[in-house]
Each structure stands twice: as structure tokens, then as C-alpha cells.
Amino acid sequence: MCNNCGCNITNGARLLLKQGAIRSIRPLKPALPHTVKVLQNLLQENDRQAAANAELFAARGTVVFNLMSSPGSGKTALLEATIEALAARGLRIGVIEGDLETENDAVRLRRKGVPVVQITTGMACHLDARMIDAAYKQLPDEPLDILFIENVGNLVCPASFALGQGYDVVLLSVPEGDDKPEKYPVMFRMANKVLMTKIDLLPYFDDFSPRRVREHINRLGNRGEVLALSAKTGQGMEQWLDWLAAPLAGR
Numbered sequence: 001m002c003n004n005c006g007c008n009i010t011n012g013a014r015l016l017l018k019q020g021a022i023r024s025i026r027p028l029k030p031a032l033p034h035t036v037k038v039l040q041n042l043l044q045e046n047d048r049q050a051a052a053n054a055e056l057f058a059a060r061g062t063v064v065f066n067l068m069s070s071p072g073s074g075k076t077a078l079l080e081a082t083i084e085a086l087a088a089r090g091l092r093i094g095v096i097e098g099d100l101e102t103e104n105d106a107v108r109l110r111r112k113g114v115p116v117v118q119i120t121t122g123m124a125c126h127l128d129a130r131m132i133d134a135a136y137k138q139l140p141d142e143p144l145d146i147l148f149i150e151n152v153g154n155l156v157c158p159a160s161f162a163l164g165q166g167y168d169v170v171l172l173s174v175p176e177g178d179d180k181p182e183k184y185p186v187m188f189r190m191a192n193k194v195l196m197t198k199i200d201l202l203p204y205f206d207d208f209s210p211r212r213v214r215e216h217i218n219r220l221g222n223r224g225e226v227l228a229l230s231a232k233t234g235q236g237m238e239q240w241l242d243w244l245a246a247p248l249a250g251r
């Protein structure tokens with residue numbers, strides 16, 4: 001997948017390239033001398049567009065949350081529960097959905113009465129800033145308090161592409177196992193908020209330790225409080241809703 005979209009240009013790969021351990025970040029046949037340069041330019045262009053998006057969101061008073069996780073960790077279920085609760089607090093919400101294929105998640109969220117634009121990326125395993133720019137223009141031209149972006153289900157690539165978001169939220173569901181922050185550190189290190197989801201399933205996954213998750217994340221240098229919640233039972237939702245609403249306080 002990464003060889004299609006170019007998201008393998010990581011700092012680690014750059015270092016290996018510099019040290020001569022690898023000849024090209026993207027193994028093309030034949031290797032093209034311009035490949036690395038072109039991909040670096042693509043990332044720079046993404047950063048430029050992300051900065052423009054962030055400026056627009058700030059000017060419009062919209063706080064933007066980028067939700068990332070493995071496929072199936074419960075991003076859409078959490079948004080369904082969250083939108084219902086935030087709408088009851090009188091907040092205006094919009095959503096940009098990212099998946100490789102289907103409009104399924106957008107259909108689920110539209111049932112909650114909010115505008116949703118679905119991006120289908122085809123081959124790409126992450127959203128990028130230009131996709132967000134194009135999708136945002138398709139939302140109704142009304143002020144939003146909160147824009148949620150549900151990124152493509154993937155614990156790796158979305159971390160490399162800025163979108164213009166204010167906050168990164170990373171979900172880890174109980175059935176995935178408590179070792180994921182150790183194995184996929186980049187996303188958990190950069191998260192503004194880590195959520196342990198599906199905690200109603202803890203009795204059935206007795207080797208999952210919330211304490212270990214918190215320790216791993218702490219060891220990555222991320223000192224933020226990890227919230228534990230269940231979109232199904234509502235447990236832990238209040239703390240999450242308060243965290244979301246905090247940047248809007250005092251308006």
C-alpha cells in the first residue's frame with residue numbers, strides 16, 4: 001500500500017538513506033534518482049495545504065479533531081454516540097469521513113442529523129490535506145463549532161500526513177491487545193488524546209491491562225491522560241465529551 005501513496009518517507013527511512021543503508025526510500029525498478037526528491041516535495045506540499053486548512057478553520061472558529069486507529073476500533077461508533085451527546089449541548093458539528101471504499105460510515109453518521117462528506121481514497125491508506133480541503137468545500141457553508149475527521153483505519157500512515165487539525169485523537173480498542181502503543185509508537189506518541197475503547201469487553205479479554213497501556217504511552221513521552229470508554233454502554237463518555245468541549249469554552 002505504502003509504495004502506492006508514498007507514505008513510506010519516514011524520518012527513519014530518511015536516516016537510513018543518508019547513512020547509505022538503503023539506496024532509495026521507494027524501491028522502484030529501475031530506481032529513479034528523482035524519486036526521493038519528488039516524494040519529499042509532495043510532503044512539503046501537504047504541509048503547505050495543511051497550514052492553509054488550519055488557518056481557514058481558525059478563521060471560521062471551528063475546532064478540528066482527527067480520529068485515527070486500526071480498522072474497527074470503534075471510530076464511527078464513538079462518533080455516533082458523541083454527536084448525539086454534543087448536539088444535546090447545542091454544538092454545531094460536521095464530519096469528514098475517510099475510507100478506501102463505501103459510503104457506509106457517512107450514511108451511519110448522517111442519521112444523527114449532521115452534515116457528512118465521505119472521501120473514498122481508493123488505494124491510499126490515509127487522508128491528506130488536499131482531500132480535506134476538497135471535502136470541506138462540499139460541506140454546507142454554515143459555521144461549525146466542531147469538525148470531526150475520521151481518518152482511514154490504519155495505525156501507521158495517517159500519522160505522517162498533517163490535515164490542518166487542531167487535535168489528534170488515537171483509539172485503541174480492547175480486542176486489539178494492550179501492546180499496540182509499543183508496536184506502533186509514532187501515532188500514540190503524537191496523540192493529543194488516547195482513548196481505550198470497547199472497555200465493556202474487558203471481562204472477555206482478561207489479558208488486556210489498562211495499566212500497561214498507560215505505562216507504554218507514558219514511556220513514549222506522551223504524558224496526556226488516557227481515557228477509557230465504551231460507546232456501547234456510555235461508560236467514560238462524560239470525560240471525553242468534556243475534553244472535546246474544553247477548547248470551545250469561553251466563547
Ligand SMILES: Nc1nc2c(ncn2[C@@H]2O[C@H](COP(=O)(O)OP(=O)(O)OP(=O)(O)O)[C@@H](O)[C@H]2O)c(=O)[nH]1
Pocket residue numbers: 069070071072073074075076077078099105152153197198199200201229230231232233
Ligand atoms: N462491544 C463494543 N463494541 C463496539 C464498541 N464500539 C464499537 N463497537 C463495535 O465494533 C465494530 C466496529 O466499529 P466501527 O465504529 O465501525 O469501527 P471503525 O473504527 O469506525 O471502523 P473503520 O471505519 O472500518 O476503520 C462494530 O461492530 C461496532 O458495533 C464498544 O464500545 N463496545
Ligand SMILES: [Mg+2]
Pocket residue numbers: 075076077105150
Ligand atoms: Mg468507521
